[in-house]
Amino acid sequence: MxxxxxxxxxxxxxxxxxxxxxxxxxxxxxxxxxxxxxxxxxxxxxxxxxxxxxxxxxxxxxxxxxxxxxxxxxxxxxxxxxxxxxxxxxxxxxxxxxxxxxxxxxxxxxxxxxxxxxxxYPPNTAGALMTTEFVGVPADWSVAQTLQHIRQVERSRETVYAIYVLDPLTRQLRQVVTMRRLITGAPEDSILDVAQVNPPVTVGPLLDQEEVAQLIRRHDLLAIPVVDAQLQMLGIVTVDDILDALIDESTEDVHKFGGVEALDKPYMQIGFFEMLRKRAGWLSVLFLGEMLTASAMQHYEDELARAVVLTLFIPLIMSSGGNSGSQATSLLIRSLALRELRLRDWWRVALRELPTGMVLGGILGVLAIVRITVWQLAGLHDYGAHWVLLAVTIGAALVGIVTFGSLSGSMLPFVLKRLGFDPASASAPFVATLVDVTGLVIYFSIAAMILGGTLL
Structure with a gap:
């Protein structure tokens, strides 16, 4: 002791x-x-x-x-x-x-x-996840010999629902036999006679766990064999092991998407100072990004002084752009994670998000125009003599900002993946900060065009 x-x-x-x-x-x-x-x-x-x-x-x-x-x-x-x-x-x-x-x-x-x-083996690979405790039998065995072997070793094996048939000399994987086919075969049949017809689906030990999960899902497997370059069996990755790994990875992605460094322990087990370290870094980066928003507003200080009414709609404008960007980012991160999209598909996504953003911005713009009109005509607030131009300005700004938010939010995961970073690092707060700065520029640029000579 x-x-x-x-x-x-x-x-x-x-x-x-x-x-x-x-x-x-x-x-x-x-x-x-x-x-x-x-x-x-x-x-x-x-x-x-x-x-x-x-x-x-x-x-x-x-x-x-x-x-x-x-x-x-x-x-x-x-x-x-x-x-x-x-x-x-x-x-x-x-x-x-x-x-x-x-x-x-x-x-x-x-x-x-x-x-x-x-x-x-490196973490998050098939080799790191696999177990070496699988049922492997020589290709010259009979069904009866295989069943007897399973009775002897089943307590020490991860699973017995798949039996891997190996070459007697090289131990190369030749076929896979399911338990169902095994028990329905005649005892004197060769193990190869009851094996599946299709070639076995295999993975290398360095394959990423997400790709392993995709293969298991696509082929509806309970376990997938891991082989070396000579097709010799190294082990198997079972569906429960890959699920545990993917749950951990999904949790890490959720933390990143919330603008927090991934936690490696349950929330209540993280120490106070460790929690500060996990959160302070991203929070500081986002704060520095928001300082650019203050700089942008200072640049338009004269316009704000001449048309104070424009300040009433800044929170509305900024939040709408950030929300549309966060929507696009969350959709694209998930699609990339599920391998529904590849890096080469970025232009297809851009062509899809551009009209989508314009229509969504148009919907919000109409709602904003209706709101300003109702408030003005009902006497709930006086937006001044040029309230119609103001309403058009807000509507047009929403179209521009929501379109930019959707486009930038959808492209950011591709950029990060191309640079070798986790697309989940394109967190919702990060996208919102990016759109806040550019949104102000778009807002005041449109306001200058429409309200020039009247309020500005």
């Missing part, structure tokens, strides 16, 4: 594990998450090994790496060795270098080799 464990009083194992006796895995994980780290580690150490492994394999378990680090090294290594390779690798990723160096040598050779292999 390490020094912390020696100083910590450990309760009786039966006492610690008693509250979890009637819990299923999900409820037991939720219970562990409510405990402090020392008590959670003691409880985990008191549980039977199979039960502890099941809890550690649950992605919902918080601080799994810290829990493993708090256990005696032999116990920690035993649990890691019995876990699914991909989940064990996720936990090892959470450990610092010293803890990894302490625990990895204690693992059984097979588990150590698998975890080190998975650690070698």
């Amino acid at each position: 390490n020094q912390k464990q020696l100083l910590r009083p450990v309760a009786d194992a039966a006492t610690l594990s008693a509250p979890l006796a009637d819990f299923n895995t999900a409820d037991a994980v939720e219970y562990l998450n409510t405990l402090g780290l020392p008590q959670a580690a003691d409880t985990l150490a008191a549980l039977p090994v199979p039960r502890a492994v099941k809890l550690l394999e649950a992605p919902e378990l918080q601080h799994a790496g810290e829990l493993i680090a708090a256990l005696p090294p032999a116990r920690a290594a035993a649990l890691l060795g019995l876990m699914a390779d991909d989940r064990a690798t996720d936990i090892v990723h959470e450990l610092d270098a010293a803890e990894r160096a302490r625990l990895i040598p204690l693992l059984a050779p097979e588990a150590r080799q698998s975890i080190q292999l998975l650690l070698s």
Whole structure:
């Protein structure tokens, strides 16, 4: 035990594990998450090994790496060795270098080799997500031999719903057999006789997880094999693993779209100063951007002094442009993420958003003209002798600003993707700030053309 464990009083194992006796895995994980780290580690150490492994394999378990680090090294290594390779690798990723160096040598050779292999791949790739625990059988086996093999190894495999048929000499992937086709085959049939007709769908270990998800969805797979350049099986990515990864990535994109640096922990687990660091950077950038708005207004100070009534509609003008830009940005970010669009499609999007923005701006412009007219004629507010020209100015400005907002909001994700950045960085506040500055220029330029010689 390490020094912390020696100083910590450990309760009786039966006492610690008693509250979890009637819990299923999900409820037991939720219970562990409510405990402090020392008590959670003691409880985990008191549980039977199979039960502890099941809890550690649950992605919902918080601080799994810290829990493993708090256990005696032999116990920690035993649990890691019995876990699914991909989940064990996720936990090892959470450990610092010293803890990894302490625990990895204690693992059984097979588990150590698998975890080190998975650690070698970049994050968010098929190799990092895959598990090496799949059912693979030689191509010269029969259906009966394959079924007997599955009975022997099913507890140690991630899934048995897909069986991968390998060349007996090279271990290259030759075919995939579903469990349905296997159990409907005659025992004496060759495994290749019941295999699917189409060539197997495979991915390389460096393929991005979003593209892996697209292939799984397109081909309606429960798992997809990961192969090297020689088509030798490295592992499989299962649909539940890719869903967990995509949920994490979607959460990160949502944070970015809100103008916040992505959080790597649940909200309540982020420390005060870390939360400030995550939010202050983007907020400062947006503030500096909004300072350009103040500069633009200063540039039109004389116009504002001569026609104070124009200031009444600045919030309306700016928010409408920002809203249209945010709409376009959110639609395009999602389409790019789903691979519905490619970078080369930018001109098609521009040609679509240009008339869309003009029509949307026209709708808002008509609403603004009607509002000014009703208020003037009903005596709710006096916009002056030139109120008709003012209404036309506001309507025309909305057409221009909403069109610009839609066009710039739709193009910004393409620009960021072309520069190698995440399109989700085109956050709604960022787009709104961009449109605010240009919106003022458009507004006062149109006002100068229409109201020149009257109010201006």
